[in-house]
Amino acid sequence: MPTTCAIRSSRVSTTTSSCGGASFSNPVPARGVRVHWENIPPEIRAAFEKRLGGRVVEAVTQPTGFSPGLAARLRLEDGRRFFLKAVHETANPDTPGIHRREARVVAALPGNAPVPTFLWSYDEEGWVALCFEDVDGRHPHEPWTEPDLALVVRTLKDMADVLTPSPFPTDETVGEWFEHTINGWQLALGRGEDRLESWCAENLSALAELEAEAPMLVDGDSLLHCDVRADNLLIARERVYVVDWPWVRLGPSWVDWVGMAPSVAMQSGPQPEDFMSRFDLSLVPDRAIDAAVCTIAGYFVVRALEPPPPGIPTVRAFQAAQGRAAVAWLRQRTGWV
Known part of the structure; x- marks a missing residue:
């Protein structure tokens, strides 16, 4: 990471x-x-x-x-x-x-x-x-505060404007990423994964189906960061810097906001629906957001079951935490029992 x-x-x-x-x-x-x-x-x-x-x-x-x-x-x-x-x-x-x-x-x-x-x-x-x-800054406060949220949301909106259309081509689109890399529910279904919590296990087939729709619903020409969360943000007075940029892909700006929402809730900030209400999503179909949330949840939940990568022993617990927040959001959006 x-x-x-x-x-x-x-x-x-x-x-x-x-x-x-x-x-x-x-x-x-x-x-x-x-x-x-x-x-x-x-x-x-x-x-x-x-x-x-x-x-x-x-x-x-x-x-x-x-x-x-x-x-x-x-x-x-x-x-x-x-x-x-x-x-x-x-x-x-x-x-x-x-x-x-x-x-x-x-x-x-x-x-x-x-x-x-x-x-x-x-x-x-x-x-x-x-x-x-060297930026003499700090990460957003935890719990998240309204002043920090306002600064970060404003920066993410401005960043979307600056990076739309993308200033350069990328090796991968968000759709390709969703299809080939972060398809955790489909992987879990295919291998008969038996370590999932009960709601995830009981709804695994439906989760895999919704996840499979996502690649077709995330077309866009913006350059996305694809890893926006508090520890990749620095606040220096009234300016926010976004750091760590190896994962850029081409897609719609709102995918970065959806990807950040579970970490905000996880770190004692507003719940995902509250966080997302701060952006204009009027042109984004609900089904597209559902599919993206499903995909992100599946990535974190299923990837957290794997052994940690060499030299990064703590990342699986952090992924599991984001997965739980994302699944809670997905349950709210889908209403599945």
Whole structure:
């Protein structure tokens, strides 16, 4: 999972204890396993410092996010500050490629997108690193507050305007992503999954059918972030920055809002229907939203049953928490018993 590009705070999420419950009270932190600056090999630190143009005198590891590598705010001896994220190929086989993909994306984003300034990347000796401006900001408060929600919603609306149509082509559309990657209910049905909570198990065939409709209902020409949640947002005074951009796809802007809604509820914010009421969805069919919610719920619920990826031991609990919030929302929307 992606990591942020600047300050990380010790936020936690809250979850239910069953597949379709409606109260969220058990903390699940959005944290992985970080590598500290002093644990980077000396020759690699020296290479980074050469690119930075000075010696690092302070490095503060940022705890939230799931990337199994370095994510640190750096201060140089001349007082300049940067944010550096870096990973070695041995930490996780997928993360270097994710960093490379993010470097290509942030280098191509327009200057008026709400993104920290990307400065350079490094890709040598098995290490991949990205350097950004250091944003002196914070994550949204938990519980979510109305002022933070207003700032974030305004930013997401503005971001949709800036990124519609997409400023560059993508490798994948949201429809293709839904069809081939986040089709959890169909996978669970096909393999006879027996670890689902009762509501999910009893409605599995209907869930798989609704999920199968989603790819045909999410056509659009906007560039989507596809991983918007509190630990990928930074608030600096009245400005919000959206960070961690490796997962961009082409689709309708509202899919990003639907994808964020369960995490807002999970982290003691408004329930998904309340959150979504802050956006104009007048042209979006209810069936399309139902299918997208179903798809996102299936992704989190079923993916959380798998063993954790190498170097990311905490991500499954976080996915399970989002899955429970998404399923509670889906039960409300469908009325299925």
